[in-house]
Amino acid sequence: MTRVAVVTGASSGIGAATARRLAREGFHVLVASRRTGRLADLVAEIAAAGGAATAVACDVTSDESVADLARAARQVPGPVTLLVNNAGGARGMDPVESGAIGDWQWMYDVNVLGTLRVTQALLPELESSGAGTIVVVSSTAGFTVDEGGGGYSAAKHAQTAVAGTLRLELCGRPVRVIEIDPGMVKTDEFSLIRFGGDADRAESVYAGVAEPLVAEDVADCIAWCATRPQHVNVDRLVVRPLAQAAQHKVYRAS
Template identity: 50%
Template sequence: MTNPAPMNTTHQQRSAVVTGASTGIGEATVRALAADGWRLFAVARRAERLERLAAETGAVAVAADIAEDDDVARLLGEVEAGGGIDTLVNIAGGARGTDWVAESKTEDWEWMLRVNVVGTMKITRAFLPMLRATGHGTVLNLTSVAGLVAYEGGGGYNAAKFAERGMTRALRLEEAEHNVRVIEVLPGLVKTEEFSLRRLGGDAEAAEKVYAGVEEPLTSEDIADIVRYAVSVPHHVNLDEIVVRPVAQAAAHKLIRRG
C-alpha cells in the first residue's frame, strides 16, 4: 500500500496511543506507525511484552487495563506529560468462547463487553478533550465483521462488536463539529498469534483448525498497514468504514478451504 503524503506539513510530528499493543494487530500497528516516524504510546496489560516492543520501536510503553478507571487516568497523565497525542487507535479487544446463547457463560459475555465496549468507551472518553484541542484529532476503532453479521456460536462476540460498532457510528456524528474524524476498520479472518487461541481456552489444536485449508488468511501486518494508511491520509479525508477480508472469505457464511 502506497504511503500517503503527510496529513499537514504545518502540524507537529504525528502522535498516537495504540491499545492492545502487546500482541497481534496492536503490536503490528505500533511497528507500522513507528516506521513512519510517529511518536507512540503503546498500551496493554503485559508490561514485559510492551517493554520489548518499546525497545525495538522507540514507543513509550504504558502497562494499563483500559477498562480500569485508575489505569486510564494514569495513562492520560503520562500522555499529557509526554506531549499529548492527535490520534487514538483502539485495537484492544477479543473473544471468549463459541457457545450458543442457550449454553452461554456469563463470565465470557461480561469479559467481552468489558474489553470491547466499556474499555473502548472509557479510553475514548478520557482522550476526547485532548483530541478536540488539537483541532484535527482522529479516533480509529478496530471492530470486526462480527459486528455486521451474526453467526451460530458467536452471540457474545457479536453482541460486543455490534455494540462497539454502534458506539463508533454515534461518536462519528457527535465529534464531527469538533473536527475529530472517526474511522472504523472491520476485519474478517485474520490469523494472529493469540486471538483464536484465547477464544478457545488455550486449545492450540482447535485454534489451528479455524484457519485450516485457508490458503491466505489475513495477517496482523495486513490490518496494521490499513490502519496506518487510514490515520495518515490528509485529515479532511475520512475512511469511515473499512471492511477487509481475505479473498477466500467471500462472506461471513462462505470461506474457501482447500485440501
C-alpha cells in the first residue's frame, strides 16, 4: 500500500527538494503551498520521474485552508504516515529595540502557529495509520541566538518547544516526532525574503563560503530520519555545512 506524505511550504527550496526525495522513496506526496502554479510544475516533474504527487493550495496561517488540506489528505488512497512541517521563513535582521512588530508577528504565525495548525489537523490520520511521523523543520536558531536575529530565533525557539512538548505528549502512541535543525542553507528565496528582495544583501550571507548546505542536503536528512524503522526516533538532527562550526563561527575564504 502506498504511503502518503504531506509537505508544507513545498513550492520551493527545502520543501520542493523534500517532496522530490520522498516521491523517490515511494511516498505519494501532497505538496502544499500558497503558490499553486509552482506546485503544478513540481507535480509534473515528480510524475515525469515516475513518482506520484498531488498539489494542494494551502496557507498555513489560515484555519480554513489547513482544514481543506486535511480533507485533501484523506482523499488520497493510502494511509497518511508522514507530515513534514516545512513552511516557515524569516523577515528582517533588525535589533530587538527597533524590530518591526509586523515582521515578528508574521514569523510567529508561519513558523509556530502554522506548525500547530497543520499538526492538529493531520494528527488523527497519522495516528490511525499506526506508524505516523511528524517532522518539524526548525533551525539552529531554535537553540541559539544572534544579534539581529531575535524575531526569527524567538519563533524557532517556540517551534522547537512545540516539537519537544508534542513528543512528550504522544509518548505511548504510534507517532514519532523528529526535529530537523539546519544551519546555513543556500536556497533561492530564504535570504531574499528575509532582506525584502535585496539580492545583494541576500547573497552577502554566503560570501566566501565555498559550500553552504543546499535544499537537497536537508531533504536527504529528512528522508533518512523518516524512513528509519518505526521504533527508531531521531529526536533532533542538527546539520550544518563544514564551514560553519557554530551560528557565529563561519569560515569564509578571502
